[in-house]
Amino acid sequence: MTISRGFVGHHDPRAVDLPPGQHLTHGFPVLTAGPTQMIPTHEWSFTLASEDEVLRTWTWDDRAALPAEEISVDIHCVTRWTKLGTRWRGVSVDTLLAGVGSGLGYATVHSYGGYTTNLAVEDLTGGRAWLVHEYEGEPLEADHGGPARLLVPHLYLWKSAKWANRITLRRRDEPGFWETFGYHSHGDPWREERHAGD
Amino acid sequence: MTDMRLSGAAVEDSHGTAPTSGKRWLKATLIGLHSQSRHSRTLAFRVPGWTGHAPGQHVDVRLTAADGYSAQRSYSLAEPSTTPDRVAITVDLLPHGEVSPYLVETMEIGDELDVRGPIGGWFTWTPGDPGIGPGPVLLVAGGSGVVPLMTMLLARKRAEDRTPTMLVYSLRGPRDLMYGRELSEMSVGRSGSRTESDPEVRLVYTRVVPETHPRPASHLRREDIALPSAWPAHLAARVFVCGSSSFVEHATGLLRAEGYPDDRIRTERFGPTGADR
Secondary structure, X not given: OOOOXXXXXXXXXXXXXXXXXXXEOOOOOOOOXXXXXXXXXXXXXXXXXXXXXXXXXXXXXXXXXXXXXXXXXEEEOOOOEEEEEEEEEEEEHHHHHOOOOOOOOEEEEEEOOOOEEEXXXXXXXOOOOEEEEEEOOEEOXXXXXXXXXXXXXXXXXXXXXXXXXXXXEEOOOOOOHHHHOOEOOOOXXXXXXXXXXO | OOOOOOOHHHHHOOOOOOOOOOOOOEEEEEEEEEEEEOOEEEEEEEOOOOOOOOOOOEEEEEEEOOOOXXXXXXXXXXXXXXXXXXXXXXXXXXXXXXXXXHHHHHOOOOOEEEEEEEEOOOOOOOOOOOOOXXXXXXXXXXXXXXXXXXXXXXXXXXXXXXXXEEEEEEEOOHHHOOOHHHHHHHHHOOOOOOOOOOOEEEEEXXXXXXXXXXXXXXXXXXXXXXXXXXXXXXXXXEEEEEEEHHHHHHHHHHHHHHOOOHHHEEEEEEOOXXXXX
């Protein structure tokens, strides 16, 4: 093997296409609209509701009793970094919504600290979204959204609400936190839906 | 050309006539450099043990960092095989690429890397190829896809082959022109005016057009790929198309509209970038 003087490389042997305007990162940048929320698991709960009523509530132990899945995905932040092959463990949103059958097409995901983001229910279901509590085999740290966050890897990461504690199902799409500041309502990185009107 | 994704056909086909040095990596020392455009250059290497290649074939390039990390890419060979132990590639810079910035901006004479090849045998044209007969041959290039087609033209010229040949070269603007000197020499000929044995060269500028150029800027159109009306055949016996995936899709659509059956069209695509057409 011949050493090429001055060659460093990206040290990622996988040749991959990135969404437009994205570049690879090997760290895991922390980007949050507000301060990190510190939620002890014995105080944590998660609620599924419609605009009219609470449908279900889970404590941490209730959540731990639900079937969990291993998830290995690339994640894309609107601030233009992409991280490849991240590994998570969590409960599919399909499991949380099972049997609800509300017919409501939209959702607002709420977080401890007041953050919200809006998604179509079809982006939350069909094996495309999870409530995750482990990252790379370890309990999810608070700065990355622990004890549990949403993970919707096919959309920009601002949709993957940290410290998620509630899903409210809605009839109409209501902009969340970043969406009211001009971010795109859908947020597909492959279509580069960064800002409203993209 | 840019970092390439080889088509299955290019790898699997075994019609290639050039001998192969197989799967062995050979040490290559950079002995020659010249710029092609603002963002591309040709690198020539001395490679003891290289056994030659056919125009249109590729070479695998392997770079290894001091810590042992290595990256590989495949590039079209940029010169016909004439001098023993010599390999040349023309590399277009991908700004966020891993390998092309090293080859286009960092590597200096005397630096080394490993090569393996030649590779491929489908997308090749050696003068006298019986499958092509009297021709004509149509070469359609998008951006740095001109590299293997230029190697074919250089081989044709060296062999004094007279197969009627047209190169249609689609590029964004004059700054992106590769092989400008060779192309202008070819299209005017040694005597200063084009003769029948010289290839027809058409430049298709898609965004920025030089002042004296007769064709307005636009993407490749059907009339661009129509053979000169004075030529005996309406369709070429063989068409080679090389460019980005979107360019190749566009060009093959035009070729089909022009009446080409698929078995006359050979294509090669590269990725991941390159939307010029």
